[in-house]
Structures are given as C-alpha cells and as structure tokens.
Amino acid sequence: MLDIVLSLLGMIVASPFILVLIIAIKFTSKGPILFKQKRIGIHKRPFNILKFRTMKIETPSDTPTHLLTDPNQYITKIGKFLRKSSMDELPQLWNIFVGDMSIIGPRPALWNQYDLIEERDKYGANNVYPGLTGWAQINGRDEVSIEEKANLDGQYVKNITFYMDIRCIFGTILSVFKADGVLEGGTGSNKEVASSKERL
Template identity: 70%
Template sequence: MYMKIKRLIDTILSLIGLIVLSPIYVILIIAIKFDSRGPVLFKQKRVGISKTHFNVLKFRTMRIDTPKDTPTHLLNSPDQYITKMGKFMRKTSLDELPQILNIFVGQMSIIGPRPALWNQHDLIAERDKYGANDVLPGLTGWAQINGRDELPIDVKAKLDGEYVEKISFRMDVKCFFGTIVSIVKSDGFVEGGTGVMKEVESSKESSSS
C-alpha cells in the first residue's frame, strides 16, 4: 500500500520541485555554459528497477573528453577532468537536480538506492543479495546518509538492503532530512572515492601494528 502512496508523493513533490527550483536551474545552466565547453546536461545509462536500464540526468560536471561510462573512482587523477563549476556542484549535490525529472516520469524515486552504472556489476550483484534492485532507485537513500562515497561496495549494498527491508514513510522522511544534514556538513563526500572508509581503516591498522 505504501508503495502506491510513495509514487504519488514522488510525483507531487517532483512537480513542485521543478517549478520552485527553476530559478536555480537557470543560474546553474548559465554558470555551466560560461565555465566550460560542452552541453549543460549529462546523460548516463544506469540500472533502474528490476535491473532495467534508463538514462539518468545530471548537470555536466566534467570535461567533454572524460572517458565514458567510467566511475569517477576508477579514473586516473579524476580532478583533471572535473570543471571548476563541477567541483562545486558535486560537493553540494546540485549536479543531481535534473534527476527530479527522472523522478517525475517514474524512472526514479526521491528516496531509494542510488542507481548503479550499467557496468558496475559488482555493486549490482551485491544488491541482488538484499533485493535492492527490486525497488526504484533514488535521488538519495539510506546509504547516502551513512557514509556516501566512503562506503565500500559490500557495505553500501547492505545498507540499501536495510532500506528495502524497512521501507516506510517514516524511513523516507528520515533519509530526506538526513540528506539535508549530510549535504550541509559535506559528510561522506570524497571526490572520486568509493570504499575510502575501508582504506583509511586499513591504513590505521597498518600504522598501529
């Protein structure tokens, strides 16, 4: 029952978001065009509900010569590809705003597991263990407020599974406001990082032994 209500909430809030945030969209579009050469929007094939594919929308944050379909953490020196405006948008998550349109048309939800790249087979396989591929991916989710870029893939997938297990209006509200706090504090943001938390812990263990 809640899933039907959840979809209704997504539709209403995404429509309001598109209208209310339109001035910010205009400002960001102008800033992106002035900052670097290339299109304003960036489309990328991602994994949706039941492992179907769709094109996620983002404001472009990287140069047009960046290798395609490569997760940022797998790039050599990712900073060399990120634009000045892009660095700001990625840190504040403003680059994700166009995904409100993905939510409005039903490809995503406001809250849910972040959509994996189509070729992130390790993450997709881990999520299969917890049924996390069987719900709409989200703009933000439980994993995003519990580590974000710092989380290794197995932990991220487990947190996505926890969300699926406890999915409810209360859980969604908790994720929503938790995301606002995380963005303000820049919690868990590591440029180009996945599994950084594990690496830091390993280095600490090595230095103490």
C-alpha cells in the first residue's frame, strides 16, 4: 500500500517536471519518449520496465551499457543529464504503481544478465520485488562488481525493515545530488569502494 500511495503521489507531484522532460526528449532526438525493456521481477518473472529514452534509436537492444563499445556515442544530448541525475528512472513510478516493482529493492536485472541473476539466487535476492533504488545503488552503483552487487542485494534482503528502506531513500537522495557511482560502460571497476563502505 505504501508503494502504491507514494508512487501515485510521486507521479502527481512530478507531473509538471515530467512534461518538461517529455518535450525535451521529443525535440532533441528521433525516437519514442519512453524506453521499454524486458527485466527480471520477483521470482524471476519478466516484466517491461519503463524509462525515459536516453540512447539513440540505433543503439544495440538488450545490451547492458557496460558491454557496449564506447557507450557515450549512443547517448542523446539530454540523455547524459537524465542518466547522471537518474531522472530517466521517473517512469518507473508507474511500474511501482501497477505492482511490477517496489520503491526499495534490488535493481531489476536485464533478462539476459545471467551472471547477475545467478549470483542473486545465492542470496535470495530474486525472491523480492525489484526496486527503483536499493542498498547496492547507494553503495557503489556502477562501480561495483557483479558479485559485490549481488552480495549487497543479499544484505538488503536479509535485513528488510522500514528503517533500512528509509536509509536507502535518504542515501539515494544524497547519491543523486553527488552523482555517486555513475560510470558509463563500467561495472566492477572500483571493487575496493564497495568493499570499504559501511556494512550492516
């Protein structure tokens, strides 16, 4: 219920800003406003995640950013801002509202990110709703390895509490303002960062 109420409130409050982003995306690059992608949800059930499109339409589909050769060449003019500020994730408020996702949880893996999905199985992290943000997001994001990301997701699953969710929310706000852990085309490039961060 909290997910439904907060996501609805978020869509209402953010609607003027969302409208501005829609106009900006439409008039700065060719292609649809929204980007749909098959992701893995609770119990590994697939669903279509929504994002504001930040990549050019000729970008290879269903390819994680870190597997693209020079991913910056595919990012649109406004896309760099949207990705760095995480504003491209705003349409996922709808995913939360309809029950595909939660506000807090492991970030949903691509359907073909088999290594991440397999690692998360070890910690039961595929058995909870994926989130708009989560513990791994505020502890390294793109900078941590697949193994470390799954481990952080497991820490969240093991310690799910309202207090933990509040920590993730405020940690996300801080990370967005600082643009922490945003590394286009990289994953696990700074394993020491996550390893040295606070643990539960």
